Amino acid sequence: MRLLAQLTDRLERDGFDVQPARSGNEALTRFRTFGPDVVVLDLMMPGMDGEETAERLLRLGDVPIIVLSAITASESKVRFIERYAEDYITKPFDYAELRARIKRVAHRLGERVRDRELRLGPDLTLVLQRREAWVNGRRVPLSPIESRLLGALTKDLGRVVRTEQLIARGWSEVDAADESFVWVSVRRLRQKIEPDPDHPRYLLTERGVGYRLVPAVP
Secondary structure, three states: OHHHHHHHHHHHHOOOOOOOOOOHHHHHHHHHHHOOOOEEEEOOOOOOOHHHHHHHHHHHOOOOEEEEEOOOOHHHHHHHHHHOOOEEEEOOOOHHHHHHHHHHHHHHHOOOOOOOOEEEEOOEEEEHHHOEEEEOOEEEEOOHHHHHHHHHHHHOOOOOEEHHHHHHHHOOOOOOOOHHHHHHHHHHHHHHHOOOOOOOOOEEEEOOOEEEEOOOOO
């Protein structure tokens, strides 16, 4: 718990309003009470592990999560960033870097799509502020990475967004991220939002260039 106390002290001295939690259950309680803008989550906690805590936090609300972990394997980073986290920092870490990343993630909040809803067709509506899609009247939750990719595509709705731009948007902190990361995430997105994932009508591939998000043709 020494690290928790040190981080709390330094972040408060830098002007952050910090609500420390010593376990996953305490984090959930504080989240319900205080509704933080950003969560810094150490995966090694007593009781409930970090992955379950992240999953339950995201059920309660759309909150950016920065993971702290001693696990350096790129597969672990990719899994957490795809499923739960906005960012992933390995231990040991530099406090100035953590502070910079907290500020950057907080800044992203101001860049989120401001439209409450984006209706792309009679069977698909996106609500990216809540990380969800409505498909045929059914709510479909979106992962943080899926929301970021859709956010980049909606900003250029109807136009091609290059694959390297999507990599920078979704995996800026992952070593050796390549176009296969985008391909896998696009495939998952199509399974969630497309009536026929093998013949997409909304999320289109521009072979060798990137992807387009388009409204359905009436």
